[in-house]
Amino acid sequence: MEWFKKARVEIDSTNKKEIPDGLWTKCPHCGEIIYVKELEKEHWVCKNCSYHFRLKSDDYIKMILDDGRLEEHDADLVSGDPLKFKDSKRYPARIRQAQEKTGLTEAVRVGIGKIDGRTVSFAVMDFRFIGGSMGSVVGEKIARAIERSLEGKMPLVIISTSGGARMQEGILSLLQMAKTSALLSLLQKTNIPYISVLTNPTTAGVMASYASLGDIIIAEPKALLGFAGQRVIQQTIKQELPEGFQTSEFFLEHGFVDLISPRKDLKKNLSLLLGYLSND
Amino acid sequence: MNGFFLDFEKPILELEKKIKEMKEFSTGESVELSKEIAQLEKRLTELQRETYSKLTRWQRVRLARHPQRPLSSDYIKLMVSDFVELHGDRYFADDKAVLAGFGYLEGRKLLIVGQQKGHDTKERQYRNFGMCHPEGYRKALRLMKLAGRFGIPILVLIDTPGAYPGIGAEERGQAEAIARNLREMTQLPVPIIIAIIGEGASGGALGIGIGDVILMLENTWYSVISPEGCAAILWKDEAGDKYETAAEALKVTAADLLELRVIDRVVPEPPGGAHRNQRGAAEILKKEILHFVDELANVRPQDLIARRIKKFRNMGVFHSESN
Numbered sequence: 001m002e003w004f005k006k007a008r009v010e011i012d013s014t015n016k017k018e019i020p021d022g023l024w025t026k027c028p029h030c031g032e033i034i035y036v037k038e039l040e041k042e043h044w045v046c047k048n049c050s051y052h053f054r055l056k057s058d059d060y061i062k063m064i065l066d067d068g069r070l071e072e073h074d075a076d077l078v079s080g081d082p083l084k085f086k087d088s089k090r091y092p093a094r095i096r097q098a099q100e101k102t103g104l105t106e107a108v109r110v111g112i113g114k115i116d117g118r119t120v121s122f123a124v125m126d127f128r129f130i131g132g133s134m135g136s137v138v139g140e141k142i143a144r145a146i147e148r149s150l151e152g153k154m155p156l157v158i159i160s161t162s163g164g165a166r167m168q169e170g171i172l173s174l175l176q177m178a179k180t181s182a183l184l185s186l187l188q189k190t191n192i193p194y195i196s197v198l199t200n201p202t203t204a205g206v207m208a209s210y211a212s213l214g215d216i217i218i219a220e221p222k223a224l225l226g227f228a229g230q231r232v233i234q235q236t237i238k239q240e241l242p243e244g245f246q247t248s249e250f251f252l253e254h255g256f257v258d259l260i261s262p263r264k265d266l267k268k269n270l271s272l273l274l275g276y277l278s279n280d
Numbered sequence: 281m282n283g284f285f286l287d288f289e290k291p292i293l294e295l296e297k298k299i300k301e302m303k304e305f306s307t308g309e310s311v312e313l314s315k316e317i318a319q320l321e322k323r324l325t326e327l328q329r330e331t332y333s334k335l336t337r338w339q340r341v342r343l344a345r346h347p348q349r350p351l352s353s354d355y356i357k358l359m360v361s362d363f364v365e366l367h368g369d370r371y372f373a374d375d376k377a378v379l380a381g382f383g384y385l386e387g388r389k390l391l392i393v394g395q396q397k398g399h400d401t402k403e404r405q406y407r408n409f410g411m412c413h414p415e416g417y418r419k420a421l422r423l424m425k426l427a428g429r430f431g432i433p434i435l436v437l438i439d440t441p442g443a444y445p446g447i448g449a450e451e452r453g454q455a456e457a458i459a460r461n462l463r464e465m466t467q468l469p470v471p472i473i474i475a476i477i478g479e480g481a482s483g484g485a486l487g488i489g490i491g492d493v494i495l496m497l498e499n500t501w502y503s504v505i506s507p508e509g510c511a512a513i514l515w516k517d518e519a520g521d522k523y524e525t526a527a528e529a530l531k532v533t534a535a536d537l538l539e540l541r542v543i544d545r546v547v548p549e550p551p552g553g554a555h556r557n558q559r560g561a562a563e564i565l566k567k568e569i570l571h572f573v574d575e576l577a578n579v580r581p582q583d584l585i586a587r588r589i590k591k592f593r594n595m596g597v598f599h600s601e602s603n
Contacts, residue, residue: 080597082540083531087514105601136596143593165482165504167514170530171542174482174504175595178490181462182592188463204455205504208483212459227455227483228445236445246450256453 027051043263052220052263054200056102057109057126060159064267065113070122072111074144077137079106085168094168098129106137107162110145115157116271118278121149124159125206133166134206139176142210146183149192155274156187156194160211164204177209184213193277195270198248198257199223212256216273218266219248219257226251284347288331288339292552295324328551335499337527337536341507343499344478345441348555350562352379352394352437355477358562359569360385360392366423372452375416377408377440378488380423382432385566388573391427393420393488394437397478410479411444414457417487421461424468433471433573436488441506443484458487465490466588469581473572475547475565476500476534477554492588493572494543496534497565499553502543503532542595 026033029051039046043063044053055063062068078095085091099105107129113122123145125132142158149156165173187194196214198207200223208227211217219225226246234241244250251257261269285293299320306313335343343349356363360383367374379396382389395412398404420436427434443454465472465488472491480489480502496502505513510530511522531537534546547568554561576584 076600076602077598078601080599082597083529085529087529136598139596140598167505167510167530169597170504170532171502171537171540172596174486175542175592177459177483177486178462178592179595181459182466182490182589185463185466186589188467205483207455208458208487209462210459212453212456213463225455226450227443227458228450233445233447233450237447239447242447245447250451254451254453256456 028053045263050221050262052200052222054127054161056128057104057124057159060124061109061113061122063263064115064157064159064270065122066115066117070109070111070113070124072109073148074110074141075105077106077140079135079137079169081168082136082172083168083170085170087168091168094130102126102128104129106141107132107134108138108141110141110148112148112152112154115267115274118155118271118274119152120155120157120274121145121152122157125161127161127163127201130166132160132162132206133164133173134162134176135166135169135173136176138166139173139179142176142180143183146180146187149194150183150186150190153190153192155192155278157197157270157274158194158210158214159197159199160202160206161199162202162204162206162211164206174205177205180210181213184210191277191279193274195273197266197270198225198251201225203227203229215277216258217256218259218261218269218273219251220266221248221260221262223248225257286339286342286346288335289552292324292327292331295320295327299324325551332551332553336524337501337531337533338507338524340499340533341479341501341523341527343553343555344501346553346555347399349478350554350558351399352392352396352439352477354558355437355562355565356383356392356394358559359566360390363392367419369415369418369422371415371418373413373415375408375413375419376406377410377412377444378416378419380420385435385573386570388570389432390573391423391432391434392437393423393434394477395440395485395488397439397441408444410440411442412440412484412487413444413446413449414452414454417443417457417461420488421464424465424472428468428470431470433576434468434473434491435569435573436472436474436491438474438476438480438485438489438502439478440481440484441479442481443487458483461487462490466592467585469585471573471576471579471584472588473569473576475569476502476543477565481506490588490592492576492584492591493545495545495547495565495568495572496537496543497547497554497561498534498549500534501527501532502534502537503530505530507532 030049363383365381397410474491507527511517550557550560
């Protein structure tokens with residue numbers, strides 16, 4: 001029913017600083033105190049428990065694309081306010097606040113980059129921007145990324161992280177699921193590969209659209225994945241949830257993920273798979 | 281109709297009762313009351329129009345959930361002949377929340393796929409309150425692909441409080457099932473007519489909601505999240521006093537969605553709502569469906585698909601803000 005609920009938990013948790021500013025930081029999973037410089041070298045993975053810290057879109061661009069370079073497109077797109085939505089603040093103010101906080105215009109960045117010399121249409125979401133939620137702009141940018149793939153016959157790589165569809169744009173957010181999936185139906189008819197990378201967390205509306213539609217689906221270890229929020233499930237079934245429920249490992253076990261890739265191998269795995277799925 | 285009624289329906293019901301009593305009285309005795317009755321009937325029509333024209337969005341949501349509202353099975357019974365129900369996703373189970381099969385609508389072959397909530401406690405449990413598991417989406421897709429192969433148009437009736445949030449549903453890929461339907465329904469080579477007949481809750485509704493024409497009955501809702509869910513998240517509402525606010529903010533009614541150009545038509549309901557006159561509601565809906573079935577009958581499959589993609593491709597509101 002209220003399958004968006006998970007997003008609240010996640011949106012709220014953006015206030016917690018997971019990406020540390022200081023010299024030392026504490027792993028939120030095992031409590032280990034880690035030297036930040038070292039953490040950075042390890043792609044923000046805790047050496048003690050291999051917890052994968054949540055990354056900014058910038059970090060993925062640096063980590064995956066050659067020379068850390070994304071030729072960014074459509075960064076000028078910003079959301080309208082079709083519902084004139086207001087909760088504790090007006091929606092345009094919420095957008096502005098997210099923009100100021102992140103330096104981004106929206107929750108996804110798209111463009112063209114190279115992975116080991118191979119040109120790809122690339123999209124990377126950013127959880128700091130209203131919980132990576134999908135409204136019209138996210139839908140439009142993903143749609144254009146798919147179209148760029150089709151036009152340029154380039155593989156498509158999307159790194160997802162999202163609490164789901166964005167409530168403040170109501171039904172229009174929901175329909176971005178339809179929009180992105182409709183365009184993926186065109187890609188499906190070609191031999192252009194689409195690799196979907198699921199990072200912590202990828203849930204609800206994004207998980208129930210393009211994130212689940214990759215020809216290959218790679219998940220980062222121990223990411224929270226799923227459709228419904230855990231609290232909603234718990235309220236519905238009135239039982240404790242099993243351990244490891246809705247993790248990457250759970251999804252692998254149940255057959256919905258091709259592989260779990262530690263962050264340090266992500267680029268290598270992407271590169272290998274793109275190689276297998278191309279004609280050159 | 282007696283039984284369950286909502287608070288704002290009460291004055292109408294009382295007036296109806298009074299008219300009925302007067303009619304009985306006037307036939308029993310030789311008292312001439314026809315003038316009074318006519319007056320009251322006129323007042324009733326006015327009262328209905330007044331009440332239903334200014335319902336709040338939250339009141340419409342409650343009407344959409346009215347326990348006497350016609351369900352998919354009622355519309356099938358009232359509109360379709362020779363219905364043959366078909367079951368199962370051929371992978372795991374038969375999801376009872378989805379009612380599907382072939383039938384004739386005034387001589388036209390159709391595949392009908394409807395979400396079914398149930399009329400009483402027993403049927404509601406059997407149907408899981410219209411909340412689909414992944415099997416429901418897969419059953420729907422299997423039959424829609426079959427219809428596609430045989431050139432049979434598809435009618436989808438949406439009425440769900442949401443996709444089921446449970447352990448099994450997650451284990452069997454609720455997200456994957458919905459995502460796949462969104463992609464595959466886009467490419468079906470036959471006309472698809474979507475009618476929201478009750479509740480259209482989020483991904484659970486959209487999972488069978490890709491089509492060429494999207495109709496919404498007058499007293500239904502369709503949204504990214506239920507007003508209750510939204511109130512809980514954005515207004516931290518637990519007492520239920522923000523449902524009204526959330527429903528207003530989310531703009532969930534048929535009229536709203538028409539204005540946002542997300543749906544194609546609002547289908548009117550008989551005075552007092554579909555639950556007061558099921559037969560009348562089915563009659564109106566049938567006419568609308570027939571109109572679109574006939575209109576789309578001669579569109580070439582590739583044009584249908586291209587138009588469908590364009591329809592959804594163009595949804596969204598944004599602008600460019602160049603520096």
